[in-house]
Amino acid sequence: MTDTPKRKRLGPYAKLSATYYRDDAIMAAGEAAEVLFCRSLAFCAETPSNGYITDRQVDLIAVGLRNVKPRIRALTDLHIWERADGGYVVRSWLKWNRSAEEAGMVRKQDRDRKALLRAVSNEVPDGKVAEQ
Numbered sequence: 001m002t003d004t005p006k007r008k009r010l011g012p013y014a015k016l017s018a019t020y021y022r023d024d025a026i027m028a029a030g031e032a033a034e035v036l037f038c039r040s041l042a043f044c045a046e047t048p049s050n051g052y053i054t055d056r057q058v059d060l061i062a063v064g065l066r067n068v069k070p071r072i073r074a075l076t077d078l079h080i081w082e083r084a085d086g087g088y089v090v091r092s093w094l095k096w097n098r099s100a101e102e103a104g105m106v107r108k109q110d111r112d113r114k115a116l117l118r119a120v121s122n123e124v125p126d127g128k129v130a131e132q
Contacts, residue, residue, distance in 0.1 A: 014038075014045035015097055025078040033074035036062060040081070040090055044097070051093025054086055 016038070020026060026034055039061045044051050053061065062068040072088075075081040081088040 012046040014041040016041060025080050029074040029078050029080060032065075032067065033071040033080075036065065036068070036071040037075060037080055037090075040088075041093075044090055044093055051090040051097070052084060053081075053088050053090070055088075058088065 021034075026037065029037070040053055040058075043049075043053060043057065043061050058068070058072065062071070065071070072081070076083055076088070080091055082091055
């Protein structure tokens with residue numbers, strides 16, 4: 001049996017349904033707004049924001065894009081983004097992703113599990129801890 005090399009995780013990733021492009025609101029928003037929407041998903045995936053993006057962060061997400069205000073207007077008019085105090089919330093973020101609190105709990109559980117595995121692997125059969 002051949003050992004499969006362990007894949008290196010490249011960091012956070014955004015969940016995007018393979019059928020998102022068929023959403024009526026996405027189609028109505030147009031290609032330019034769709035690009036901003038996809039960038040907003042990537043941004044939210046790397047920050048514990050629960051899908052919230054500040055006005056200032058929109059500038060970061062939209063860097064290099066032209067005509068950003070009409071893109072934002074299309075996203076908000078179609079309720080893909082919802083206007084919130086000082087920014088926007090991606091409408092369906094929590095439908096597809098864990099909340100920041102849930103993600104933090106999962107990371108803690110994973111750290112605890114790995115620490116336990118390390119502790120167990122350091123034990124030798126007679127119950128003594130192996131020297132490191």
